[in-house]
Amino acid sequence: MKNTIAERIADFIKMYPPFDNLPYNELYKLAEETRVIYLDKDETLYTQGKPPKEHFFIVNQGAIRIYRQEGEKTIEVEMCDEGDVLGLRPLIVNENYTLNAKAYEESIVYAIPIQNFNKQFENNSEVSKYLITRFASNSATRFSQEDNERIFADYKRTTNTDYFSSKISNLMTTAVCCNHKSTVQEAASIMSENKISSIFVLKKDKPAGVITNKDLLHKIATGKFTIDQNVKKIMSSPVISASPDISIAEAQIIMLKNKIGNVCVTKDGTPESKLLGMLTQQDIVASLSNNxxxxxxxxxxxxxxxxxxxxxxxxxxxxxxxxxxxxxxxxxxxxxxxxxxxxxxxxxxxxxxxxxxxxxxxxxxxxxxxxxxxxxxxxxxxxxxxxxxxxxxxxxxxxxxxxxxxxxxxxxxxxxxxxxxxxxxxxxxxxxxxxxxxxxxxxxxxxxxxxxxxxxxxxxxxxxxxxxxxxxxxxxxxxxxxxxxxDDNNRFFMFMAKDALKSPSPLGFFRQFLVDQDGAHKDQFNIKQRALMPLIDAARILTLQHNLQGINNTAERYYKLRELEPQNAEIYEACAYAFKALLKFKTKNGLATLGEDDGKFIKLENLTKSDKVKLRRCFKPIKSIQEVITIRFQPTL
Known part of the structure; x- marks a missing residue:
C-alpha cells in the first residue's frame, strides 16, 4: 500500500536538484524516511556553532532566513524558499553549523536523512556534481580582499577537465609536509607560513598522519596538549589516501564518504607508499568548467x-x-x-x-x-x-x-x-x-x-x-x-520621496498584476519598473537621510537600515528579502529571453501558480516601505 505522504514528498523533491534527474522509485524510498517539520514564524531550524543534525533540509512552503551572528552583529546570508536546499555542507565536511536558520514565516520543511541519501545516490554522477558545487559555495557575503584571495584563488589548472575520465595525477598539487619528529609548534609555523589549513606528517617519505586547523583548535587551544609536544600526539592517522590513477569522480566520492576536504595521493594508493601530492575539493572545483x-x-x-x-x-x-x-x-x-x-x-x-x-x-x-x-x-x-x-x-x-x-x-x-x-x-x-x-x-x-x-x-x-x-x-x-x-536637506528629500512613490503597488483590483496597456510589451508585467524600482528608490532615500556612505547595494542598504532603526527592522528585512527574490525572478526571465531584453518584461501566462504566489508575497513590503516614506518625508503628491 502506497504511503501518500511519501508520494507527496517524492513528487515535490523530484522537481529540484539534485533530485530532478533521479529514478522515482529511489526518491520514493528516500521520501519514506523523510520527516516533515512544521515551523512557526521565528522558530529555529538549526543554530550556528551546534553540531549538524542527521538530516539536511529542503523548503516545501514558506521561507527560511539564513544568517550569521558575529558578536552583536547579524550578517544576512540568504532567504531560502520553495525548493531551496539547506544544512547540507556541514554534513559533507563534518563541521558544526556556521550559520543560523530560522523561519521567516510559517513554513514546512522536509528533513532528509543524509545517511540514506548517501547510500542511495553516492555513485550517481549528477548528485556528485551537485555536491561539489554546494561544497564550493560557502561564502555568501560580499567579498573582502581576504575573501577574494580565498575564493578566487590562483588555481594552476585553467583547462576544462573531464570529471569521470581524467586522472587525479593531472590535477594533484604539492603537499606541504613536516617530519614525524617535529613539534606541534614547528608544524603550526609551517602551516602559518604557507597559509594552509592542513599539513601531512612524513616518515621516510610516507604519510604517517595529518594535522588540521581543527586539531590545533580542539587539542592545543583547549590545553589537552602543549605546542612543544611531538606531532604524533595530535595527528590523525592513518591518512585517507588514493592512487594517482583513479578518476576525479572517484576521488570526490572518497572525500564525501570520509567527510574530508582533501585526499593524500601516494604511489600505490595506500599510506604505506611514497607521498606524491594531494588533491583538495577546491582543486576539483577549479578543474571544472565555468568556475x-x-x-x-x-x-x-x-x-x-x-x-x-x-x-x-x-x-x-x-x-x-x-x-x-x-x-x-x-x-x-x-x-x-x-x-x-x-x-x-x-x-x-x-x-x-x-x-x-x-x-x-x-x-x-x-x-x-x-x-x-x-x-x-x-x-x-x-x-x-x-x-x-x-x-x-x-x-x-x-x-x-x-x-x-x-x-x-x-x-x-x-x-x-x-x-x-x-x-x-x-x-x-x-x-x-x-x-x-x-x-x-x-x-x-x-x-x-x-x-x-x-x-x-x-x-x-x-x-x-x-x-x-x-x-x-x-x-x-x-x-x-x-x-x-x-545632509539635513529636507526639501530635497521631500522631492525624492515624491519620485520614489510614483510607482504604487504592482497589484490592482482583485489582486491582479498591473501590466503594460499598449506598446511592444502589451499585457506583460514590468518587474523592474513596478516592483524593483520602488524598493531601490526607497532604500536610496533612506540611506541618504542617514548619511550612510559606501553602501550602494539595495539589499545591503536595507540590512544596514534594520540596524539603525530597530523599530522598523521587520519592514526592512522584508524589503531585502523581497528585493532579492524579485531580482532572481528578473534574472531567470532574462536568461530565458537572452538577446530580447534583460528580463524585466514577464509574460504572466508563463508563470506557474506557485510563481504568482511568490511574486504577490514580494509585493507586500513595497506598500509597507512606501508608507514609511510617506510618513517620514510627507511629500506633496
Whole structure:
C-alpha cells in the first residue's frame, strides 16, 4: 500500500536538484524516511556553532532566513524558499553549523536523512556534481580582499577537465609536509607560513598522519596538549589516501564518504607508499568548467575585446548554472558582480592601450545604475561616467576632449562585449557626463538644491555610482559632495520621496498584476519598473537621510537600515528579502529571453501558480516601505 505522504514528498523533491534527474522509485524510498517539520514564524531550524543534525533540509512552503551572528552583529546570508536546499555542507565536511536558520514565516520543511541519501545516490554522477558545487559555495557575503584571495584563488589548472575520465595525477598539487619528529609548534609555523589549513606528517617519505586547523583548535587551544609536544600526539592517522590513477569522480566520492576536504595521493594508493601530492575539493572545483576562479584569472589575462566578449558569455553560462542548481542567490549575485566589474576594468585597460595615448591627468571611470549598485546580472545597457582632476580653465576643453575620445573607445568596446549603448546616452562619451571634479560638484549641487522633476530623475541615476577604474579618490570625493549636500536637506528629500512613490503597488483590483496597456510589451508585467524600482528608490532615500556612505547595494542598504532603526527592522528585512527574490525572478526571465531584453518584461501566462504566489508575497513590503516614506518625508503628491 502506497504511503501518500511519501508520494507527496517524492513528487515535490523530484522537481529540484539534485533530485530532478533521479529514478522515482529511489526518491520514493528516500521520501519514506523523510520527516516533515512544521515551523512557526521565528522558530529555529538549526543554530550556528551546534553540531549538524542527521538530516539536511529542503523548503516545501514558506521561507527560511539564513544568517550569521558575529558578536552583536547579524550578517544576512540568504532567504531560502520553495525548493531551496539547506544544512547540507556541514554534513559533507563534518563541521558544526556556521550559520543560523530560522523561519521567516510559517513554513514546512522536509528533513532528509543524509545517511540514506548517501547510500542511495553516492555513485550517481549528477548528485556528485551537485555536491561539489554546494561544497564550493560557502561564502555568501560580499567579498573582502581576504575573501577574494580565498575564493578566487590562483588555481594552476585553467583547462576544462573531464570529471569521470581524467586522472587525479593531472590535477594533484604539492603537499606541504613536516617530519614525524617535529613539534606541534614547528608544524603550526609551517602551516602559518604557507597559509594552509592542513599539513601531512612524513616518515621516510610516507604519510604517517595529518594535522588540521581543527586539531590545533580542539587539542592545543583547549590545553589537552602543549605546542612543544611531538606531532604524533595530535595527528590523525592513518591518512585517507588514493592512487594517482583513479578518476576525479572517484576521488570526490572518497572525500564525501570520509567527510574530508582533501585526499593524500601516494604511489600505490595506500599510506604505506611514497607521498606524491594531494588533491583538495577546491582543486576539483577549479578543474571544472565555468568556475569563478578560472574566469577571474582568464579575464585578468585577456588582451583583446573579442576575448572579453567570450568570457562575458561564459559568465552568462556560470550564472545559468548557479541559478539552475539553486546556489545561494546572494552568493551568485556577489560572484557575478565581482566578475562583471573585472570585465569592465579590463575593458577600460585595453581601451587605453588601444588609444595609445597616456591620460594627461588623474581620472576615474565609474558605473551607474544597476552596475553601480552591483545588481547587474544579465547584461543591460551601459550607464557610466568619467571624472578627472581639476585643471586650469584654458586647458579644460582640451583635457575633456581627450577623455571623450577615450570614453568613446571604452563605450564601443563595452558594446562589443555585450553591454548595449544607453538609449538616453548616459555614458562617459557624452560630454555631459565627462566632467572635472569641480564640474561634478556643481552638477550634483544643482540637482540637489534645484530639485525639479528632471533633476530628481538624474540624481536618482547618478547617486548609485561605483568606482571601476583609475583614481578611486576622485570617486570618493564625489561621494563626499553628495552626502555633504544632502545632509539635513529636507526639501530635497521631500522631492525624492515624491519620485520614489510614483510607482504604487504592482497589484490592482482583485489582486491582479498591473501590466503594460499598449506598446511592444502589451499585457506583460514590468518587474523592474513596478516592483524593483520602488524598493531601490526607497532604500536610496533612506540611506541618504542617514548619511550612510559606501553602501550602494539595495539589499545591503536595507540590512544596514534594520540596524539603525530597530523599530522598523521587520519592514526592512522584508524589503531585502523581497528585493532579492524579485531580482532572481528578473534574472531567470532574462536568461530565458537572452538577446530580447534583460528580463524585466514577464509574460504572466508563463508563470506557474506557485510563481504568482511568490511574486504577490514580494509585493507586500513595497506598500509597507512606501508608507514609511510617506510618513517620514510627507511629500506633496
Amino acid at each position: 569563478p576562479a578560472i574566469l577571474l584569472k582568464q579575464i585578468s589575462r585577456a588582451r583583446t575585446i573579442p576575448r572579453l566578449r567570450d568570457l562575458r558569455q561564459q559568465l552568462n553560462d556560470l550564472l545559468t548554472r548557479f541559478i539552475n542548481q539553486h546556489i545561494s542567490f546572494t552568493h551568485t549575485l556577489t560572484v557575478v558582480a565581482e566578475l562583471n566589474e573585472t570585465i569592465n576594468q579590463k575593458a577600460v585597460e585595453i581601451s587605453i592601450k588601444e588609444l595609445n595615448k597616456i591620460p594627461p591627468v588623474r581620472f576615474a571611470f565609474f558605473a551607474l545604475g544597476s552596475q553601480g549598485r552591483k545588481e547587474q546580472l544579465v547584461p543591460t545597457d551601459q550607464d557610466n561616467g568619467i571624472i578627472f582632476e581639476d585643471v586650469p580653465d584654458d586647458k579644460l576643453e582640451s583635457i575633456r576632449a581627450f577623455f571623450i575620445e577615450l570614453a568613446t573607445v571604452i563605450n564601443k568596446n563595452l558594446h562589443s562585449i555585450g553591454y548595449e549603448y544607453c538609449p538616453a546616452e548616459m555614458m562617459a562619451s557624452n560630454p555631459k557626463w565627462c566632467l572635472s571634479k569641480k564640474e561634478w560638484e556643481v552638477q550634483f549641487k544643482d540637482w540637489i538644491f534645484n530639485p525639479t522633476e528632471k533633476n530628481i530623475l538624474l540624481s536618482a541615476i547618478f547617486f548609485d555610482f561605483n568606482f571601476v577604474y583609475g583614481d578611486k579618490e576622485l570617486v570618493n570625493d564625489m561621494t563626499a559632495i553628495v552626502h555633504e549636500s544632502t
